[in-house]
Amino acid sequence: MIKKSFISVISHEEKEKNRGSVTFQILSLTNRIRKLSSHLELHRKDYLSQRGLRKILGKRQRMLSYLSKNNRIRYKExxxxxxxRESKTR
Structure with missing residues (x-):
C-alpha cells in the first residue's frame, strides 16, 4: 500500500484557534478527499468509500460556494x- 504524506498548510497554533472556520473545514475536507482518493486507487470496488467520497465532495463544494459569496479574496487564495479547481457557476 502506498502512503502519501499530507502536509498541512495551517500551523498547529492556527488549528487550535480556528477549528470552526470555513477555511479550516475546507482544508480538512480536502485532506480527507485526498486520502480517500489514494485509497480508491488501490481498492476500486469499494463502493461505500466511493459514496463517502461523493458526500465529502458535496460538502466541500457547498462550503466553497459559501466562501466565494462572502469573501471572494480569501476564496481565491x-x-x-x-x-x-474553481467551481463552475450555474
Missing part, C-alpha cells in the same frame, strides 16, 4: 493554496 484558498483555491490557489490547495491547488483545486
Amino acid at each position: 484558498l483555491i490557489n493554496q490547495l491547488d483545486i
